[in-house]
Structures are given as structure tokens and as C-alpha cells.
Amino acid sequence: MNKNFYTIFKTFFKVGTMLLGGGYVILPLLTSELVEKKKWITSDELCEYYALSTALPGIIAANTAIFTGRKLLGTKGAIAAVTGMVLPAFISIILLAYLFSALVSIPTVQNIFWGVGIGVIVLLFLAVKEMWTKSVTDKFTLAIYLVCLIAALCGKIPLPLIIIASIVVGIFWQKYEDNKKIKEDCE
Amino acid sequence: MLYIQLFWQFFQIGIFSFGGGYATMPFLYEIANKFHWYSTSELTNMLAVSSITPGPVGVNVATFAGFNSGGIFGSLLATTAVVLPSFIIVTIVSKTLEKFKTNQMVKGAVRSLKPAGCALLTSVGIKLLFTSNLHLFGTLLLVILIATSFIKKLDPLAYLGIAALAGLIIGHLNWIGV
Numbered sequence: 001m002n003k004n005f006y007t008i009f010k011t012f013f014k015v016g017t018m019l020l021g022g023g024y025v026i027l028p029l030l031t032s033e034l035v036e037k038k039k040w041i042t043s044d045e046l047c048e049y050y051a052l053s054t055a056l057p058g059i060i061a062a063n064t065a066i067f068t069g070r071k072l073l074g075t076k077g078a079i080a081a082v083t084g085m086v087l088p089a090f091i092s093i094i095l096l097a098y099l100f101s102a103l104v105s106i107p108t109v110q111n112i113f114w115g116v117g118i119g120v121i122v123l124l125f126l127a128v129k130e131m132w133t134k135s136v137t138d139k140f141t142l143a144i145y146l147v148c149l150i151a152a153l154c155g156k157i158p159l160p161l162i163i164i165a166s167i168v169v170g171i172f173w174q175k176y177e178d179n180k181k182i183k184e185d186c187e
Numbered sequence: 188m189l190y191i192q193l194f195w196q197f198f199q200i201g202i203f204s205f206g207g208g209y210a211t212m213p214f215l216y217e218i219a220n221k222f223h224w225y226s227t228s229e230l231t232n233m234l235a236v237s238s239i240t241p242g243p244v245g246v247n248v249a250t251f252a253g254f255n256s257g258g259i260f261g262s263l264l265a266t267t268a269v270v271l272p273s274f275i276i277v278t279i280v281s282k283t284l285e286k287f288k289t290n291q292m293v294k295g296a297v298r299s300l301k302p303a304g305c306a307l308l309t310s311v312g313i314k315l316l317f318t319s320n321l322h323l324f325g326t327l328l329l330v331i332l333i334a335t336s337f338i339k340k341l342d343p344l345a346y347l348g349i350a351a352l353a354g355l356i357i358g359h360l361n362w363i364g365v
Contacts, residue, residue, distance in 0.1 A: 058204065
């Protein structure tokens, strides 16, 4: 299929519509649309974009869309892809927002939301568990985790500051480890 | 002033949230306490709603918060703001892709950013735990759902469905405050 602004937008709009339950299903969806059906990029390229997107800040689905869109049609492609990806979410929330305020005043709905609130805590727990196994792998990362957790819980330090501090510490620690390794290799 | 604040707050989420999906939660939680564009219980509802509506959670909440505080224009602004940093950052990274992948500084930063993101999310979970009115039956429901997740992990939607049904029944029996 031709790669132009409209077809890229349409493809990502489709993916955005099917993207239910958070961004975790994005990789299989994009593989089916871009690699298998349209053959616009290879599976390796897509996986690389996805891996990079998870390492960068921001919404993973948006990052992946921008990477892929750029590859397909430069800046224009990136705009088409990210707009397509975001628009279904935007439209559905606007429609729901009108209903939302009317719904929450009904007692039965309040009960359901009370239960759902507990379900959300379970989902957070599962997300933390998964992130933990991928991120806390040694003493250094454990120390970062604990310090950041305490800092976030005390509530006095702005969150961006915690993130910036951990970037700085991470860079210096990597330097320190690299230097240590070079010295050991020399000896 | 509202629009500038709305843009700036969601722009910051785009810059500082690492780890995808729920990683935007700590920031959204902080915004709820600071600006009252939505309450923390509305945020939990939103999180549940985003798992049954299309699109990334971060975009959903940005749209909702923007709409709550500034109507359609507000929602457009907040959504653009949350995506804009991605646009800038990905463009820069794309141009320096090979250098970026092998850079030791990047490696160090990513390595400590992951546990930091995980820690922020943990803090939200803990705060939610203490601010939701769980009482006896809520605690029971939470413990059962988490315990069973160790045996067999269900689809995220299943947990929300079961919890919603439980809320319906427990509420119907007037046991929520017990």
C-alpha cells in the first residue's frame, strides 16, 4: 500500500482503536498491521523502535508511533502516526466525559466504582511486580528503588526532581563501574 | 493562566514519566492533589475506564483532566502537551540512533531510571491503599485478588470485572462501610 499522510494516519488510527487495556498490546498489533499486512517495516525494526520507546520518557505507544512514522515518511509521517494513534483515545474520552458526571451520582454505579478502585490497586500491584523484576537486578538498582520510594512517599520533593536525580546518579555510577572494570582489566 | 498551567503540567508528564502504561500515574496523582482538576478517586475511576476504552492510559487521563478543567480546548491542549515531548525526544534520538544505543551515559541513566519509575509507581499504590475506603470487605477482596494472581495471572480486564461485580454485590448488601 502507498505510504502517504492519509494511509499512515488511517493505519495508526486503526491500531489506536484496537489498543485496549493500556499500551501493552501495542507490539502484536503493530506487527500485524505494519509488518505482516502492509509490509512497511521489518519485524526487527519494529522491535528496535519498541525497545527504544520503553527506554525513553513519555507514552510508549506515542513514542513507537513517532519512531515508525518518521521511518515511513519523515516528520510528516510522525505527525500522521501519532495523531492517528491518539485520536481514538481522545474521542472516546470526550464522549464518555459527558456521560461520566451523570453516571457517578447513581448509588449502584458508585458501588461498582468502589469495587473497580480495588481492582485498580491490584493492577498497580501487578505492574509494580513486573517492573520490579525487570529493573531491580542488583544492589545499586535496589538502593535507587528504596531511596526513590522514600522520597516519593514523603511527598515533599517534586517527582521530576527525583527522576533527574536518579539520572545523574545512574550516569556517575556507570562511569565508576566502567573505570573500575578498566582498572581490573589492566591488573 | 489555567491553559498555561494545564499545558505545563502535562508537558512535564511527557518528559519525566518512564516505564510506560501506569508510569504516568504518580504524576497524575500529584496533579490531582495540587490543582483539583480531578479528584484522586476520579483518577482511579479514569484508570479503570481507560482499560475499557481505546488508547494509552496517559492520553486518556490527559484528555479527561483537560476536559474537566477547560472543556474541549483544555482537553486538546493537555493531550498535545503530553505527546509533544515524545515528538521532540524521538526526533533527536532517531538522528543519533547508533550513538544513542552504545552510549555509556545513556546506559547508566536507563539503568537507574527503571527502578526509579518502579518506586514512584509503588508510592502511588501505597497512597491509594491508605486513601481508599477499603474497610473489611475491600481489604478481603484485595487480598484474595492479589493472592490468586500468584497462582494464575488473569487478564487485567478480568480483575476489574471481578472487582466491579464484587463492588455491586457488597454495595447491594450495604457492607461497604463495614
